Amino acid sequence: MQPVDLAAAAVTVERGSAEGQWLTWLERISADGPSTDPEALEIWGYTDQPSYAPGETVGLHVSTSAPIWGFEVWRDGHTFEKVHEQRGLAGAHHPVGDDVVASGCGWPQGASFEIPTGWASGGYIVVLRGERDGQEVTQDAFFVLRAAEPGRGSKLAMVAATYTWQEYNDWGGGCGYFSDEYVDHTADPLEVREKSFKPRLSFDRPWSRGLIRTPVGVPRLAQPPPPVGAAVGIPAADWAISNGYSVWTVAAGWARYDALTFRWLEANGYEPELLSQWDLDRDPTVLDGYRAVVTTGHDEYWSAGGRAVLDQFIEGGGRYARLGGNIVWQVRMEDGLHTQVCHKYAAHADPEHQSDDIDRRTGAFEAHYIDRPPVTTFGANGFRGVYSRMGGLSPRGAGGFIVYRPGHWAFDGADVYYGDVLGSDLPVVGYETDGVAYTFRHGLPYPTGDDGAPEGLEILALTPVTLEEEDHGQAGNLISIADGDLAFAAEALFGEDTPEARDRIRYGSAVITAMAKGSGEVFCAGTTEWCHALAQGDIQVEAITRNVLNRFLD
Structure with a gap:
């Protein structure tokens, strides 16, 4: 069996690539949230509770620059099934406060629907759709549907x-791992942890892109073993930053x-x-x-x-x-x-x-x-x-x-x-x-x-x-x-x-x-x-x- 030539591996490492003037994902982190461009087509929304029971009413709080919007509700289980939709709703844009991460958006209710008694417990994705001049944008809200009588239909x-x-x-400027008030994630690791986070997080704001839906086959954080001498990093983070998803x-x-x-x-x-x-x-x-x-x-x-x-x-x-x-x-x-x-x-x-x-x-x-x-x-x-x-x-x-x-x-x-x-x-x-x-x-x-x-x-x-x-x-x-x-x-x-x-x-x-x-x-x-x-x-x-x-x- 031929031994591994670590010296040769070191030579491979030294070849490396040009670096120093290109930003890594650590230097490109920014929070998900509304555009600063008043002309941008966008739609954002959240439910008024994380969880509901059949017969309860889901309130959707939505801000959009689109004149017309709508939404679909999909049950995400063994099958992916559309169970409800509404179209032709009048759009309204609402501001976001400076302290939105901690205090929530405070937007008025833009639509609501009552959950039928026949819907099964599970995870429900609300796909919000905004339309303007033939262009469409989407964003995902989410809620858990618990059973009407927990434990009666299933013991699990x-x-x-x-x-x-x-x-x-x-969404809106920070989370438990990032704050738009302290964005240097290349500083001392413990200093970053102590300063770049938000201690108070409101449920009254949208979910960042990627928490609710993500494409099939995207890179995982847990990776195959790299070759001897290979550089190490986090491909999943690179993918997120490159494709417009929140890195977290x-x-x-x-x-x-x-x-x-x-x-x-x-x-x-x-x-x-x-x-x-x-x-x-x-x-x-x-x-x-x-x-x-x-x-x-x-x-x-x-x-x-x-x-x-x-x-x-x-x-x-x-x-x-x-x-x-x-x-x-x-x-x-x-x-x-x-x-x-x-x-x-x-x-x-x-x-x-x-x-x-x-x-x-x-x-x-x-x-x-x-x-x-x-x-x-x-x-x-x-x-x-x-x-x-x-x-x-x-x-x-x-x-x-x-x-x-x-x-x-x-x-x-x-x-x-x-x-x-x-x-x-x-x-x-x-x-x-x-x-x-x-x-x-x-x-x-x-x-x-x-x-x-x-x-x-x-x-x-x-x-x-x-x-x-x-x-x-x-x-x-x-x-x-x-x-x-x-x-x-x-x-x-x-x-x-x-x-x-x-x-x-x-x-x-x-x-x-x-x-x-x-x-x-x-x-x-x-x-x-x-x-x-x-x-x-x-x-x-x-x-x-x-x-x-x-x-x-x-």
């Missing part, structure tokens, strides 16, 4: 990660994540009823009629109230399948559940930072000022992951879950052996993951409990991931994460950003775990990419998912 609920979507929705929408949303699992569930006969996270805060009894709950995809943000509803459900005998990753942040809902608050990396700036009611504080669940490790609810912790197969973050990592307990019931009939790497070709382990603190004994991983993992939690599969991005110096490298998250996590978890603290959290794991909780049960596949494995028909991932759901619904 799926909760869409709508709070995570909102943190990645930069490659990391979250209905289109890229939640919809994939919902469609798979319907296609495989599970008849899920869809809820939003907003529903758990709206009605703490909403899960009572269900036997099992699924969350999926990029599921990073939860309110304390919503998490408490899920905890109560599980402890009372419910079963919870977490087929998603990156559980990190506690948010607070205000203004009648219309405003989402999370001060994130600048938690000390939250007016409620020292509140006696920890539910009111915002920031990382694992941080010393909240200290509510997600593992006790979700089966893993966000900062015990996190990254793989993206940029310089373990770009040639395993890409799949390395199996250590093949005899577990979750693997029945999946032809799983000790040491198998589940889903590596996809990859199923990538972008962001969840893990636990662990040690090995006799070839098997066990939780140490140092991170709050409860006694009895089993680690079924485990794969190394990292919290720090490496730069190997290749020409063309674009390093975006660097050590920013590592610096934050070291201080948040251990009180101070020191070399010793960084060493404790730099390298983590993506895990599949199972645990009992009260009278209930939790299964966790801690990766944002499980939904992609389902959508692509990975045989073993599908078999494991069926084992979990069939057991949980039995």
Whole structure:
């Protein structure tokens, strides 16, 4: 076998390409939103609630420069079906305030419709259409339709990660990752995190392009392993910037994540009823009629109230399948559940930072000022992951879950052996993951409990991931994460950003775990990419998912 000639690879790297006077995607980031050109043809709109029940009225708040507009409503499930439309509505243009991200648009209602009792629970896309002089523009609004009587028609609920979507929705000037008041994303990584974000996000504004619909076959954040010597970057971000999509929408949303699992569930006969996270805060009894709950995809943000509803459900005998990753942040809902608050990396700036009611504080669940490790609810912790197969973050990592307990019931009939790497070709382990603190004994991983993992939690599969991005110096490298998250996590978890603290959290794991909780049960596949494995028909991932759901619904 011929050894790899690393010297030759280095020569290839040095050839590289011309650079220095062309902007990267990091330098081209801008927020989605209305045009500054008063003559531009555009249409924007949002629903007055994230979720409805049959018989309720959906209010559409729309601003358009088109004289005539209309809309269609499509149910996005196993099939994509048009269920309603209105045409010939008179257009009206409305201004946007300076503080629209935090305060909302405040536009008047432009149209409404009552939801028929026969519509099935699911995700509904409202395609807004504006027309002028033979030209048409479109934009997508969205709502969740919950069941009229949750749990009566189906015992399986799926909760869409709508709070995570909102943190990645930069419409109007910012989101949880960007602020039009601080746009230099090439500065010190921790400084960028502390300054370039919006702590208050209104639901009363449109969704950024790409959160609700996106073309088939677009690049994912989790990538195939690059050749030796290749430059690293984020092709999905390049694609978004080049094609007029908000760059943050490659990391979250209905289109890229939640919809994939919902469609798979319907296609495989599970008849899920869809809820939003907003529903758990709206009605703490909403899960009572269900036997099992699924969350999926990029599921990073939860309110304390919503998490408490899920905890109560599980402890009372419910079963919870977490087929998603990156559980990190506690948010607070205000203004009648219309405003989402999370001060994130600048938690000390939250007016409620020292509140006696920890539910009111915002920031990382694992941080010393909240200290509510997600593992006790979700089966893993966000900062015990996190990254793989993206940029310089373990770009040639395993890409799949390395199996250590093949005899577990979750693997029945999946032809799983000790040491198998589940889903590596996809990859199923990538972008962001969840893990636990662990040690090995006799070839098997066990939780140490140092991170709050409860006694009895089993680690079924485990794969190394990292919290720090490496730069190997290749020409063309674009390093975006660097050590920013590592610096934050070291201080948040251990009180101070020191070399010793960084060493404790730099390298983590993506895990599949199972645990009992009260009278209930939790299964966790801690990766944002499980939904992609389902959508692509990975045989073993599908078999494991069926084992979990069939057991949980039995």
